[in-house]
Amino acid sequence: MIWALTPPPRTANIPANLKRFGCTHMNLKELARKLDLSPTTVSRALNGYPEVNEATRERVAAAAKKYNYQPNTRAIRLATGRAMAVGHVIPLATRHEIVNPVFADFIAGAGEVYSRNGYDLLLSVVSDDDEERAYRELKSRGTVDGVIVHSPRMRDERIPLLHDLGIPFVVHGRATDSPRPYPWVDVNNRRAFQRATEFLLDLGHRRIALMNGLEFMDFALRRRAGYEAALAARGIPVDPAIMASEEMTETSGHRLGAALLSGPNPPTAFLVSSIIMGLGIRRAIEERGLQMGRDVSVIVHDDELSYLRNGDDLPIFTATRSSVREAGRQAAAMLIGLIRGEAGAPRELLMEAELIIGQSTGPHRG
Amino acid sequence: MIWALTPPPRTANIPANLKRFGCTHMNLKELARKLDLSPTTVSRALNGYPEVNEATRERVAAAAKKYNYQPNTRAIRLATGRAMAVGHVIPLATRHEIVNPVFADFIAGAGEVYSRNGYDLLLSVVSDDDEERAYRELKSRGTVDGVIVHSPRMRDERIPLLHDLGIPFVVHGRATDSPRPYPWVDVNNRRAFQRATEFLLDLGHRRIALMNGLEFMDFALRRRAGYEAALAARGIPVDPAIMASEEMTETSGHRLGAALLSGPNPPTAFLVSSIIMGLGIRRAIEERGLQMGRDVSVIVHDDELSYLRNGDDLPIFTATRSSVREAGRQAAAMLIGLIRGEAGAPRELLMEAELIIGQSTGPHRG
DNA sequence: ATCACATTTCAAACCGCTTTGGATTGGCAC
DNA sequence: GTGCCAATCCAAAGCGGTTTGAAATGTGAT
Structure with missing residues (x-):
């Protein structure tokens, strides 16, 4: 026993567990001791490695449950190098x-x-x-x-x-x-807006306004592309006067809608990038004594936000719908x-x- | 050198760094080696402990920057026991x-x-x-x-x-x-709604509807208490017929508003727990050809949600305002x-x- | 009895940092 | 020269897991 000469630990320090948790928190070593097994085996048993006896694994699992052992995430992360x-x-x-x-x-x-x-x-x-x-x-x-x-x-x-x-x-x-x-x-933003535009065209609309989100956002670009493609397919020229690209808020929807409706040659339909903006447009429509769905058509994009349902049972807005969740x-x-x-x-x-x-x-x- | 007899490591394994990152990722030990200092000192230098020479600290800081050293969070967390x-x-x-x-x-x-x-x-x-x-x-x-x-x-x-x-x-x-x-x-939900109610009372309103959130939520209870206190102070009885407690959505606002306005003895003012619900109420008002602010008054609570601004420059709704952010x-x-x-x-x-x-x-x- | 081999278990190294308990050095008073 | 103290620095022991390399045990074939 020569290497008993190795310098002894300087302090008989108190268990870190005790220091840290105020009580003995169950950890791998502790659990292994109770089971009279090595930490290695316990770790492997719990992680489903094959080289451990099925009987042992069950003992370990039972003990882990009994003592409510939860491996310390911080340690796992360090040891495995994964952040989980x-x-x-x-x-x-x-x-x-x-x-x-x-x-x-x-x-x-x-x-x-x-x-x-x-x-x-x-x-x-x-x-x-x-x-x-x-x-x-x-x-x-x-x-x-x-x-x-x-x-x-x-x-x-x-x-x-x-x-x-x-x-x-x-x-x-x-x-x-x-x-x-x-x-x-x-x-498929492009397809969605293309179909929506086609739907409006099929209903006989020819002046369809596009109320888009900010067009440095990719989704907005694609929606516009879909809209333009549908118009082009029917030989209808796009008119920048009835296209807007703004923050998708209720107020901007209202402002844009009001301006367009009271302008010359107003649109008969709106294709809108967001349900919130759609609320603003609807307000602009109703403000003028018009009725949405009869006098002016509106299609919005509905992300199925949980706090902004498009109607409880039957949908209020005709919408391109896709769940963000x-x-x-x-x-x-x-x-x-x-x-x-x-x-x-x-x-x-x-x-x-x-x-x-x-x-x-x-x-x-x- | 007796304890050189301690059994030697079994394998000369490759640096873990290399194994894990594919290249040598700068870590504390590595940095310490480059500086010809101990990891202890480097750690202390970087963490601002007093027992390190100011000159050394600067050397360390410079090297840390040069090699773009970032301490590994996982290790810190384990060592300190804090999750950060x-x-x-x-x-x-x-x-x-x-x-x-x-x-x-x-x-x-x-x-x-x-x-x-x-x-x-x-x-x-x-x-x-x-x-x-x-x-x-x-x-x-x-x-x-x-x-x-x-x-x-x-x-x-x-x-x-x-x-x-x-x-x-x-x-x-x-x-x-x-x-x-x-x-x-x-x-201070109670005070906010009390003041808002008082404000409406001062404007001469006597039938003030409360459109509240779900009243198992604590904030909703407090808002109701404020509303009731203000009424009580003026000797006005609360009328459950014009009080509602629902999910705060646009649709439920609209439904409730429409029902109340077309009912007998309709309210002349609404106190509303959310700006979204307020949009629904406004719609119900305008649908009836009435004008909000002239024929019917509305006060909402405005959490200053970034995507639901209460008007860009001048506020649309009179509101009790408090920033959630x-x-x-x-x-x-x-x-x-x-x-x-x-x-x-x-x-x-x-x-x-x-x-x-x-x-x-x-x-x-x- | 012997050897090859599979099964099961373990001791110790390691992850990358913090922190404890010295060790070393130099300065200064005695 | 000695003792004391402050200023610096360091080796090693941790944190609580995983993983490596080997040892112990059992098993069947030779």
Whole structure:
């Protein structure tokens, strides 16, 4: 026993457990002691490794339950090098400080999937000029295993950045003109707005206004493309006078609607990028003593936000409908697949929007 | 050198760094080697401990910057036993699956404060029957240092639970009839609605309808109390026929408004718990050819949600106004104080709402 | 009895940081 | 020269898990 000469520990320090929790918190070592097994075996038993006797595994499982053992996440993360967390970086447009209203429901959907898979959801709200730094930090500090990119712009710089950093990511939406391919989940905005436009055309409308979101956002560009394609297919020229691209608020909807309706050659139908904006337009219509659905038709896009239902039973607005919450679920599932390195899983998901017929549309009345 | 006899390591294994990152990621040990210092000293230098030479500290800081050293969060968390993260448990009402629309802006405010203080924001969306389990897990797995409690109900069971678990927490709102005191940040809902009611009374209104949120929510109870107190002070009896308690959506606002206005003895003013609901009421008013602000007065509560501005420049609705985002900041700051064990900091914060005069109110026209 | 081999278990290294308890050095008073 | 103290720095022991490499045990074939 020569190496008993090794210098003895300086202090007989009190169990860290006691120091930290005030009481003895059940941890792996403790549990192993109670079971008269090594921590190795206990760890393996609980994690389902094959090289442990089935009988032992059951003993371990029983003891773990009995003592309510929960492995310490911090330790797992360090030991495995995985963060078991996913980051959502929410850009806060510095200029107008708007939080995308869609984001709460998206998160709710994604959150479901994360918690089912043992992942935490890390939210960081950053003003958009800090975004790059935020991503770099997430990477170098290792707080997350992957991220979801929200509200992509056209040719979004975050995509090459994340590619370079080597963080797995999924984009909610797409970024037109991205040089490299990237994983995304999106609604077929183009098709949805094309169909909606066709529907209005079929009803006899010829002057259809487009009330779009800000057109540096990718989804807005695609919606416009769909609208223009449908018009072009019928040989109807697009008229910039009845197209707008603004923040999607009730007030801007009202303002735009009022201006158009009282202008010369007013539109007989509106195609609107958001249900909130739609509320404003409806107000502008009714203000003029007109009736939505009879005198003026309106189609909105409905993200199925939980606090903004399009009618309880029968829909108020005719709408292109697609659940953001479901998009959240899908994006989360795709991201987890990427993180796990599951090959073969699809990397792109295009969700079709339904066209829901409500009470806000009707035939053009010459 | 006797204890060189200690059995040698079995394998000359490759640097873990290389294995994990594919390249040598700068970590504390590496940085220390480059500086020809011990990890201890480097760590202390970077964390501002006093026992390191100022010259050394500068050398270290320079090197850290040069090599872009970022300490690994996972390791810090394990070593310190702090999670450096705060949890927000968002209850997802299982019945109607509603995500509180206020929550996005609250988070945005809180997030600011967290990131300034080096805390992560962990979101977990749980259906409300899983809530207790969620809190217990957060505790026993040690993923967060504290939590924010959202949407408190009257005599909320989460408060005693968190007290028992010993997790620092701050409630956004209050829970009437809680047996023990607890830290909270809230708007003076009672006072706000009392003042708003008084304002309407002063304008000559006598039939004032209350369109409230669901009255198992604490804020709704307090708003009602304020409303009733103001009426009582003028000797006006409350009339349940013109009081409602529902989900605060546009449609329910419209439905309730329409029913009341076309009923017998209609109200001449509405006091409404949410701007969204207010939009519905306005629609019901205008539908009848009446004008809001002239024929019927409306006061709403405005949380200053970023995507639902009450007018761009001059306010549309007369409103009791209070920024949820600011509440988020305050709650986060309070929670961090609690986590750090700062004594003496206030544990309760009552924010007063402003009464903003907009275009939706006017004198009662006999 | 012996050897090859599969099964089950374990000791110790490791993840990357913090923190404890010295060790070392130099200056200054005695 | 000695003792004391402050200023600096360091080795090693942690945090609570996972993972590696090997040991112990049992089993069937030779």
